[in-house]
Amino acid sequence: MSEPIIFYDIPSINVGTWSPYTLRTRYSLNIKGVPYRTVWVEYPDIAALSKQIGAAPTGKSADGTPLYTLPAIYDPNTKTAVSDSGKIARYLDKTYPDTPKLIPAELDVLTAAFEDAFSAAIPRPDYAPIIIPGAFNILRPGSQPYFRQTREAALGAKLEDLAPPGSETRANLWAKVRKDAIKVNAWYEADGNKDKTFVLGAHAGVTYADVIVAAFFAWFKKSLGEDSQEWKVIAAWNGGRWGKLLDAFEKYGAVDAGEEVRLQV
């Protein structure tokens, strides 16, 4: 490869990559050690940017129109745009076979199922009212109004009213997320061994399944604040599993020193 891959990410005011989806790609690129540079894209620009680079929509909006989301990458070496973190991981594995595999071929089915299993085990309604308002607070002004409008429409209330700190609603949601995390933890301990940090165990490397879990909890950590009491409680759940996982992923969260561009579509 001669030119760095362009990685389109969503900026924050001070915590680097924060989105649980773009963080999957940040981790993926850093794990593989593939040269890349980041282009930061504010929310209102994502659809136009995606169309401009030729990245496919990843779903449908509530009104039935195509939904464009980040992460997306553009690889100038192959003149290919790819959206969706899982598709990006598979593209990178295939296109750069001499770098560490995110999804070894024989684990492809299990990893695809793992992605769905994780989403089903910790369902969005359990955490969105807590985490989305936190995420709003770490966004730049270029994304905040768009984020507020779309999320309040989807969640049906003002962000500040969803689950205010100290409310019974918030306490009940945390109790649910705690139960959800116990379900995920049970996968790690199904064989009675509680010492696995990574999904493949102590003696195998990090894979995309770990990326999914780490990106999710890193989002919690960044949205709540790493010094917050709420994050400290989560980091200690399940024998400290989630805190330890993020410690192991610290190095993969590094934002490239390369050019950082605010896109103006």
Add this chain to the structure above:
Amino acid sequence: MSEPIIFYDIPSINVGTWSPYTLRTRYSLNIKGVPYRTVWVEYPDIAALSKQIGAAPTGKSADGTPLYTLPAIYDPNTKTAVSDSGKIARYLDKTYPDTPKLIPAELDVLTAAFEDAFSAAIPRPDYAPIIIPGAFNILRPGSQPYFRQTREAALGAKLEDLAPPGSETRANLWAKVRKDAIKVNAWYEADGNKDKTFVLGAHAGVTYADVIVAAFFAWFKKSLGEDSQEWKVIAAWNGGRWGKLLDAFEKYGAVDAGEEVRLQV
């Protein structure tokens, strides 16, 4: 090992092992080639049998009391009773390490997640009204009244009224299950390769993840009848994936020639 493992299974009138859970253990034992003999246990006897051999409950009944289910095994070589198909698979892998591994150590987390992912992807309310009445029809008289009473209480209607053949309800449920199967199929084809029969792919062996999927669809096949039009339609879904999987599993469904005992608790 000197003595065969005792495998407690639920009998049918003419299709061998039919329960999607005991079938997992039948497949597991046959894949490993571990000597065993079957003891057939009718539904009303399951709880007493489980307590008698020392098999742990696998959940709670609606009234909060311990729920005992099959499969269970008793291994006279280690004097150990194990219930729950996943726990049995892990017990067999650990206790008989020289037989083919159902869950290679590095795949334990992914396999535990796969089990949850599969249950979440094809949820019980989508298929129970169709399949449960079919299952009733293949039970022996020793289990039918118990099965009818407990399932009608859980599903809230007479078995015959849940989704009668030809009804709009049945057609709508099939449409849901069809969508569910497409989700599971997407895991198999996430990397663009549509030719995998087994979860680990063409060049790796059968594992417990395959056992879960095969046991589920075999239950459909046996409850609907292998010559039924409904089963033929399912067998052809997703490029014939489910039909081909059951063909590959045919040999693992063999019922042991050993002693078959009707338990009298």
